[in-house]
Amino acid sequence: MMERLVNLLRGSVRVKIEGARGERFLNVCSREGIEFWQLERVSEAELRVSVHASKTARVLECARRAGFEAEVLKRSGAPFAAKRIKGRWVMAFGLLFCWALVWVSSLFVWEIEVYGSENVSSAEIKAAVEKAGVRFGTFGPSISQEDVRSIALLELPQLAWLTVNFNGSRAEIIVRERVEKPEMLEDSKPADIVAAKSGIITEQYVCRGQELFKAGDTVLAGEKLVSGVQTNRQGGQYRVHAVAQVYARTWYELSARIPAVYYQKRYTGENIEYININFMGNRTNLYFTGRNPERGYDIIYQNRSFRLSKGLVLPAALEKTVCREYELVPEQMPAEQARALLERELTERLKGQIDGEIVSSECSVIRQGDIFTVTLRAECLEQIGKTAAIDAAEGEAGFAG
Amino acid sequence: MNRLKSGDLLEKTAARLSLPGEILAGLPKVEITGRGTLTVENHRGLLEYTQERIEINGGRIMITVRGDGMNIRSMSADALLVEGTIISVELDS
Numbered sequence: 001m002m003e004r005l006v007n008l009l010r011g012s013v014r015v016k017i018e019g020a021r022g023e024r025f026l027n028v029c030s031r032e033g034i035e036f037w038q039l040e041r042v043s044e045a046e047l048r049v050s051v052h053a054s055k056t057a058r059v060l061e062c063a064r065r066a067g068f069e070a071e072v073l074k075r076s077g078a079p080f081a082a083k084r085i086k087g088r089w090v091m092a093f094g095l096l097f098c099w100a101l102v103w104v105s106s107l108f109v110w111e112i113e114v115y116g117s118e119n120v121s122s123a124e125i126k127a128a129v130e131k132a133g134v135r136f137g138t139f140g141p142s143i144s145q146e147d148v149r150s151i152a153l154l155e156l157p158q159l160a161w162l163t164v165n166f167n168g169s170r171a172e173i174i175v176r177e178r179v180e181k182p183e184m185l186e187d188s189k190p191a192d193i194v195a196a197k198s199g200i201i202t203e204q205y206v207c208r209g210q211e212l213f214k215a216g217d218t219v220l221a222g223e224k225l226v227s228g229v230q231t232n233r234q235g236g237q238y239r240v241h242a243v244a245q246v247y248a249r250t251w252y253e254l255s256a257r258i259p260a261v262y263y264q265k266r267y268t269g270e271n272i273e274y275i276n277i278n279f280m281g282n283r284t285n286l287y288f289t290g291r292n293p294e295r296g297y298d299i300i301y302q303n304r305s306f307r308l309s310k311g312l313v314l315p316a317a318l319e320k321t322v323c324r325e326y327e328l329v330p331e332q333m334p335a336e337q338a339r340a341l342l343e344r345e346l347t348e349r350l351k352g353q354i355d356g357e358i359v360s361s362e363c364s365v366i367r368q369g370d371i372f373t374v375t376l377r378a379e380c381l382e383q384i385g386k387t388a389a390i391d392a393a394e395g396e397a398g399f400a401g
Numbered sequence: 402m403n404r405l406k407s408g409d410l411l412e413k414t415a416a417r418l419s420l421p422g423e424i425l426a427g428l429p430k431v432e433i434t435g436r437g438t439l440t441v442e443n444h445r446g447l448l449e450y451t452q453e454r455i456e457i458n459g460g461r462i463m464i465t466v467r468g469d470g471m472n473i474r475s476m477s478a479d480a481l482l483v484e485g486t487i488i489s490v491e492l493d494s
Contacts, residue, residue: 022450023446023447023448023449023450026446026447026450026473026476027446027447029476030446030476030477030478030481031446031478033477033478035475035477036475036476037474037475039472039473039474039476040472041450041451041452
């Protein structure tokens with residue numbers, strides 16, 4: 001890297017050498033102390049080397065003395081660029097000015113991106129950091145990481161960690177959300193296992209406690225399945241915190257309704273387009289076409305920011321807004337479509353209710369007037385045991401833990 | 402003949418005194434890094450150069466480097482840097 005930079009500043013020349021036994025030319029160069037690089041053997045009789053611009057005359061002279069033909073192929077680097085712009089000072093000044101403008105612009109925040117959030121929306125995070133001073137157009141070096149972190153984390157208690165990285169004019173807000181403390185099993189109090197739902201027991205795994213049912217028995221919701229009161233060999237009773245998993249077949253019936261007539265969007269073909277230029281937050285309309293919409297319309301918004309590189313965003317963006325006009329047309333929904341639509345929704349709802357799997361299901365659809373009623377009946381296999389604290393009044397046995 | 406003897410003497414003296422041979426006796430110093438880079442110090446010039454074979458004059462020793470896609474990255478009066486896939490290095494007196 002440094003070598004390339006030095007070569008760029010000093011200027012380099014690519015030279016073509018033609019003649020037999022090109023090694024002689026290389027030996028002459030090394031004896032004369034002429035440094036060369038990027039040696040390329042094009043053919044038996046042709047070599048190409050790069051040398052510093054200041055050594056051009058000596059290289060040509062060495063080649064001539066050694067009986068080679070030499071030709072300069074390309075000149076590159078700062079000295080040659082300076083010669084090219086000599087007499088074009090306005091252009092040079094303009095380039096320098098543009099470069100300075102871009103450099104100064106890169107010190108300000110023109111784009112804010114949020115990474116790492118799942119449950120907290122980017123808009124909430126952006127609003128929180130905006131209160132801490134990170135907003136469109138903020139001077140980057142003036143932002144204190146500590147202040148942003150303190151203020152934003154106080155605003156959003158759902159976040160556990162937050163940092164702001166500046167990549168040119170882009171502020172990258174990286175967050176980690178707080179992980180909710182899991183519900184801990186309080187093992188110090190005596191408890192029973194009761195049925196959370198009605199069903200037929202298929203199997204049960206009792207780690208602690210006295211089981212009261214066996215596989216094949218029918219239980220009702222709320223019934224005690226495993227007792228936390230146990231009897232010892234001497235006939236005495238003691239209380240424990242029952243731990244068990246009880247699996248049972250359960251049945252569900254879920255219903256949902258949907259109108260038989262629905263409204264479908266039909267685009268009229270009338271589009272309205274706005275093109276705006278957004279410079280440092282100030283929006284200027286450049287172009288407008290079409291008439292004002294009379295019915296409903298969809299808005300499609302496209303934003304193209306100008307950037308020189310990934311981290312170097314300019315404070316200007318081209319915004320295009322397209323409004324597509326539509327009208328609502330009543331349509332009859334076929335029964336099959338209603339059934340498919342609601343069956344999927346009811347199945348998802350059922351999955352959220354059970355602690356197990358759906359073994360079998362059937363779905364029926366009934367039309368009453370303009371309403372479809374879809375009913376899902378399902379048999380499930382799930383864990384129905386849940387922990388319930390033993391009443392203080394129940395038994396007087398000691399607690400064994 | 403005298404010159405050869407003088408070279409031998411310097412080489413032996415360097416070995417006895419634990420001095421670097423390349424400084425006292427002007428011997429070539431060949432350094433290989435992996436299979437891709439070879440550096441020769443104290444060379445006396447190139448005798449042959451192709452991408453498969455490079456012959457380097459090391460004074461009393463002839464160094465032949467065989468390889469594939471070899472290039473001379475840089476060369477000065479003292480040192481020479483070869484890059485490419487180096488297969489073998491032969492030394493002939």
